Amino acid sequence: MKTMRKQFLPFALPKISEKTIEDVANVLRSGWITQGPKVKEFESSFKEFVNEKEAIALNSATAGLHLCLETIGLTSNDAVITSSVTFTASVEVICYFGAEPILTDVDPVKNLMTIETLLQCIETNCKFVNQKLIHIPSNKTVKAIIPVHLAGHTCDMEKIIEFAKKYNLFIIEDAAHAFPAKHKNKMIGAWGDFTVFSFYATKGITTGEGGMVTTKHKDHADRIRLMRLHGVNRDSYNRPSWYYEVVEAGFKYNLTDIAAAIGINQLNEACAFWERRTEIALKYNQEFKNLNGIKLPILDEQGIHSWHLYRIEIDPEIAGFGRDTLADELKEFNIGCSLHFIPIFEHPFYKKNYNFNRNDFPNANKMYEKCLSLPLFAGMNDDDVLDVVNAVKSIFQKYIK
Ligand SMILES: Cc1ncc(COP(=O)(O)O)c(C=O)c1O
Known part of the structure; x- marks a missing residue:
């Protein structure tokens, strides 16, 4: 017998506590609603949670993927390998640079990029010349891999890291679905060169819209911090005087303290x-x-x-x-x-x-x-x-x- 629900049940909904709402109200009352102390607190708790050296909060995972590719110096002469089963964000960021997206097939069980699908992909598409992996059809140099931890299943990071080392590639993990998750005994967020999380409304934790990059590389973390806010060398919260310098043509990818107040509570839960x-x-x-x-x-x-x-x-x-x-x-x-x-x-x-x-x-x-x-x-x-x-x-x- 079919019994129809009175209220529609969506496939995902955020869970927001009353304390979160109170904390957001307090930020709104505080007068400091853009990037400030709450963003710092959120970053610091997040990096502790995944046990990685650096965490940079952004207004989306897409921004995070973009800035990771920016900081490794991706150009239109390069190519990046990612999974064919992912959201467009993992691939569009490669296109932003005029670089070549190369797609792997996935395994039949978890639908992840694996070492087998990676090897099959490069055997079909690439050659290794002078320590460089070259994508034959475009003649571009493969510079990075974006493995996607689909649905929360984790890619085999040990094997992917070994592969990346052999071919001199950066690893930027798309962990939009993988918070909190572990591969072996290590949190996702502490494996590759960079890991990118999403706090979109349907994700494991949310800030409405938001994202986080974690990395072990201080120099890249500093570059991402610079580029998330117009390439200005001091954010306005930390600026001791009116003076600031624009040192790059950056982006507007920073998170607000309003969103970070949600994020801090979500992280606790x-x-x-x-x-x-x-x-x-x-x-x-x-x-x-x-x-x-x-x-x-x-x-x-x-x-x-x-x-x-x-x-x-x-x-x-x-x-x-x-x-x-x-x-x-x-x-x-x-x-x-x-x-x-x-x-x-x-x-x-x-x-x-x-x-x-x-x-x-x-x-x-x-x-x-x-x-x-x-x-x-x-x-x-x-x-x-x-x-x-x-x-x-x-x-x-x-x-x-
Ligand atoms: C696998 C994957 N990567 C990246 C993203 C982009 O996340 P955001 O909306 O935070 O930019 C999503 C969003 O749904 C996703 O599912």
Whole structure:
């Protein structure tokens, strides 16, 4: 029997405490609402949390990815390797420089860039000459890799670091989905040259819009700090007098103290949020394990999954219905869902401007036919979880052969 929820259940919602609202109000009353002491406090707590030397707060992860590529000196003669299964942000930042984006396929289980997909990608596209990895079609030098910790599964950083060392590449991890997460015993945020986090509204912790770069390189951290605020050599909070100098043509990517006040509170609640998301994900896994034609997310055997997303795959041959039908049927129950992600090479912009061959990405194509993300967020109560469980089960029941 179909029971429709009265209120729509989206696939993600932020959880904001009353204390957060109070703290934001206090910042608003304080008279200092742009980048100031709260941003400093947020950066300092964040770097302690992930155990990395430097943390720079920004107004988005996209800004963070952009500034990481800027500080390594990316030019239009360079190329960057990233995953074909990601949000456009991981790729568009490469295009900002007129550099060449190179895409890897993903593994069939977690849909991540792996050492195997990396090797396959460079064997097809690159040659190693004079200690430089050259992308053959564009004749550009590969300068960096952007691994994407999709959904909160972590890429095998040890192997990717070994690969990067061999080919003299920087690693800029896209950890928009990976807070808090661990690979082996080390937090994501303390592995590569740079790690970029997102605090967009649907993420593990949020500031409305926001991002953070962590890095072990002091010189790069200083450059990112400079470039986030117009290339001005002193931010206005720390300026002892009216005098300042513009030393670069920078950007306007700084975070506000209003957002940082949200971020500080969210960071304090990050473990509790993660525990609740984990509980829900494990409950889904338990409830759905006997359904035929569903592939469930697996636990990370070598670390800690952030459970940012709960992505499943539907095999229409076995289930008797496909992903699109599941999305439509969930709507009938007043339940939302999402798709992470339409592969990059399927988007008109990338089709028009780059010569990606979809046959090079068999696993990304398979994922795209079958994948769907079900609601998962810390603020879901037990009734919300049960509504999703019952809806999914009854849809499977309806189409059973
Ligand atoms: C994998 C991935 N990378 C980067 C971003 C960009 O994050 P932001 O919106 O903070 O710029 C997103 C946002 O959804 C994302 O999913």
